[in-house]
Amino acid sequence: MRKGILGSILCFLFFIGTAQAQKGAELKLQDVYKKNIYGQKGFGPVRWMKDNKGYSTLEVNKEIGGRDIVRYDAKSGARSVLVSASKLIPENENTPITISDYQWSLDNNKLLLFTNTRKVWRYHTRGDYWVLDLKTNKLTRLGKSLPTATLMFAKFSPDASKVAYVSELNIYSEDLQSHTIKPLTTDGGDNIVNGTFDWVYEEELNCRDGFRWSPDGKNIAYWQSDTKDVGTFYMINNVDSIYSKPIPMPYPKVGTELSTVKVGVVSVDHGKTKWFKVPGDAKNNYLARMDFIPNSNEVMIQQLNRRQNTNMVYIGDIHTMELTNILTEKDDAFLDIHDDVRWLDNEKYFTWSSERDGWLHLYKVSRDGKEIKPITKGNFDVVKINCIDPKGGYVYYIASPDNYTQRYLYRSRIDGKGKAERITPADQSGQSSYQISNDAKWGIQIFQNAVTPPIYSLVSLPNHKERRVLEDNKELKERYDALELNPKEFVKVDIGDEVLDAWMIKPKDFDPNKKYPLLFYVYGEPAGSTVQDNWGGGSLWDQYMAQQGYIVMSVDNRGTKTPRGNKWRKSIYGQIGILASEDQSKAAKAILGTYDFLDSKRVGIWGWSGGGQMTMNCLFRYPEIYSSGLAVSFVSDQRLYDATYQERYMGLLEDNAKGYHDGSPINFAQNLEGNLMIIHGTADDNVHYQSFEMLVNRLIKHNKMFDMMSYPMRAHSIYERENTSYHLRQTMERYWKNNLPAGGK
Structure with a gap:
């Protein structure tokens, strides 16, 4: 799906640099995109142990390198090394294998290790697997007769006597005693x-x-x-x-x-x-x-x-x-697939997520499908199911009934009685996610908001008592605070038939008596949302542009992925790019009419992926509002994108040819009046470079002047190869300064 920069901005980065943060520090592009001094630390990966009393994680072994697999007792915090990196050194080698991921057998007596990984499209899902038998300490590489780094999705059989995996598009089973490899498909x-x-x-x-x-x-x-x-x-x-x-x-x-x-x-x-x-x-x-x-x-x-x-x-x-x-x-429009099936009551019932009452809720369904009862109820969406605890009688989930930009942990009784109970404390304003033990007594909370990088804590449930902080990203927070930036201001925008969520960032030297250029960052499609009270990498690009003399804003139009109910999400069905750009234009007019410090003659808009398409739809349809636009990795003609995504939200081409035409910015390129820059990677397997070239062809046909930049053999997020991210941001900055003059006047 066309998440583009939304996906890459959320990826965990490791913190680099040790210099002491100084108040009033300058935010520099090279520090963000070249030196990575604002990268954040993660924690894990974590696996709750079978007894639910402790969890395992990875920690660096400072003596020999590699990482140990250690266990922490949840209650006491006692640490023990389950698997030393010294046990992960293959025969005839000197260094431990690099652990990219690991999984325990059901009895916790064997360990499956993923290493030497390769990227398959988006993710590193191909590589080598090793098995460590904790009773014998024997370490064995799986698939020895198969080509190196070709194994995918290896997993133990229920009794851990075998492992099955995919190699070069066939499935194999390997006996863990004899290590006989048997092809199950050929x-x-x-x-x-x-x-x-x-x-x-x-x-x-x-x-x-x-x-x-x-x-x-x-x-x-x-x-x-x-x-x-x-x-x-x-x-x-x-x-x-x-x-x-x-x-x-x-x-x-x-x-x-x-x-x-x-x-x-x-x-x-x-x-x-x-x-x-x-x-x-x-x-x-x-x-x-x-x-x-x-x-x-x-x-x-x-x-x-x-x-x-x-x-x-x-x-x-x-x-x-x-x-x-x-x-x-x-559904009259489209359905989303959910992964919330959990079998209950000796497999007589299962849980099921549905929007059948207008909100996304969890239901309990009989095995024959004849009995369907709600577990969660109310005028709110269940964002994510975290834990279903049949013994305790509760389901734990993420929701945010009162603020669509935030996320909190709730629980409801599996029998459907009573009301939803908020578990996340009221003073933790922002977004929280959780990894909860199977007995729902413990959770690892990740708390964040727009000015707080992720804080990992171990909490007991359901009282949500913090037992200890696992990672607080303190150094990153100090560096960020030293910049003394104006934080995002979350605001509401009334466009008449709907009130939209938005945020605004002002320059540090903001003067309300001056008029500033307005720069919108847009996404606007059903795959994501830009207006969220989360860390999001600190929104440092938006902050950087604000410091150059712009008011930066983002608005979530109808149809974006926010927990506002079925009617909100399905409103864009059959009209991707049409209703959303109308909402964005109405929001721009309302904002310009509300804030006296905005210059209506200097309004720009930019976006990535679906946001690139939205940028051009706004620029071409409403040239009286937007004077400049920048579109990255965009779809110019919706017929060029993949069938599964586009047909989900637009219907079939045979049923909605007009919608496909009217939602595609290429068909309105003749309306370009202001400035436009387009950027694309030539190796984009998601939104093909073809989309870029076809738009170029159409703009030339209509004799429209524009700027363009191609990044050879870069994919959808345009970050591969040396210096790419830094060069891209410099290119974007130069465009804006040349075409949307910065600063208050």
């Missing part, structure tokens, strides 16, 4: 994808790991995709050789063929796949979710139709291969 390769997914399933349906162990460990259920009918898009590498190299990728654009996807079951012993015959055309439906029902030989399969407004939920018997439709979820 047809993977070319257009056949086993146990993982094509690009669009990963990007838009959040599907990566494509197989599941049965509860008895005898079978594996998995997805298979056939991409043979999907159109191939070619990116071109012109910089790493004297000859260009085409990079092919199956990529279904709006209205074109999707992958043919099916779910099969293979016996670990016999190795012959049986396939579920899910009703409907496999090319025009998505098998969006599949998982085993605990303590059974049945799987739950969710089938989403191509329009993505109907979700058919089936239970499938892996022995008879019979399917039973137990639940059908529908």
Whole structure:
């Protein structure tokens, strides 16, 4: 999905630099994008142990390098080394393996370690796996007969006697005693994808790991995709050789063929796949979710139709291969897929997230789908389910009924009785997220707001008593405070038929008697939100531009990903880019009419990805408001983007051709009156460089003057290769100073 800079800005960065923070320090681009002195520390990764009394995490071993896996007792804080880095040194080597991720077997007696990772599209999901047997201290690399760094999604069987994984699009099982490797599929390769997914399933349906162990460990259920009918898009590498190299990728654009996807079951012993015959055309439906029902030989399969407004939920018997439709979820606009299924009461009921009452809530559903009762209730959305505790009788979740820019922990009774109870203390204003133990007695809280970098704390639940701080990012906070910046001001903008959330940043030397240029940062699409009371890297680019003499603002229009109910989110259905740009224009007019210190002759707008598209829709449709725009990694014609995302929010092209035309800025390029700069990476596998070139072609046709910058072999977030991020921000700064004169007048 076109999250663009929203995704990359939230990535954890490690703090670099030790210089003492000085009050009145100057915010410099090179410090942010080159020296990274405002990077933040994370904590973890954390795994709650089986007994729920302690958690494991990684810590540097200062003597030999590498990282130890240590355990902390939640109550006492007592520390013990579970696995020393000295045990992670392979035979005939001198240094420990680098741990990128790890997982425990169910009995906590074995450890699976992920290392030597490689990027597959967005994420590092391919690499090497090692198993450490804690009883024998034996360390063994898995898949020794397979090519190095090709293993994906390795996981223990329920009894930890085997590990299954994907290598080069086939699924394998490896016995952990004999280390015999058995191929469970052999047809993977070319257009056949086993146990993982094509690009669009990963990007838009959040599907990566494509197989599941049965509860008895005898079978594996998995997805298979056939991409043979999907159109191939070619990116071109012109910089790493004297000859260009085409990079092919199956990529279904709006209205074109999707992958043919099916779910099969293979016996670990016999190795012959049986396939579920899910009703409907496999090319025009998505098998969006599949998982085993605990303590059974049945799987739950969710089938989403191509329009993505109907979700058919089936239970499938892996022995008879019979399917039973137990639940059908529908929406007049579109449905989102949720991962909140938890089986209860000896698998007689399951939990299910739905917007059926106009708000996103959790329900308890009988196994046959005939009984559906609400667990959470009220005029608010459940943002995220954190923990379902059947023994304690509560579900813990994130919500924010009164302030859509903030997030807090709540709990509700699983039996649906009583009211929602807020757990996060009232004095912790901002956003909190949690990693909660299975018994719901402990949680690791991450608290942040617009002026506070993430603070990691261990808290007891449900009293939310802080037991100890795990990471406070104190040095980063001191550096940030030393800049003495004006913090974001969160404001409301009344556009007549809706009140929108927004924020504003003013220069340090702000003079209310002067008039300043107004620079909007926009996203505006359903995949994200810009107006959130979180750290977001300190919004240092926005702060930097404010210090150059701009008033910087951002507004969340209708349809953005905020917890404001079904009506808000679905309002943009069929009119991406149309309603949102109208909301943005109304907001701009309301803001200019409210604040006397804004110069209506100097109004700029910029955005990344979906925000780049929104920038051009605003600039081309409302040239009387915006004098300058800058669009990065944008979609110029919605038909060029992937089918799954675009059809979810716009409907099918055959049903909404006018909406696709009117929502695409390329069709209004002739209206450009002000200044425009466009920027794109030529290796963008998400929003293809084609979108950039087609817009350039159209602007030339209409004799429109503009600025442009291409970044060779950079992807959607334009950060790869040396000095890229710094160069990009300098380019953006130069454009704004040349085209939207800075400073109060």
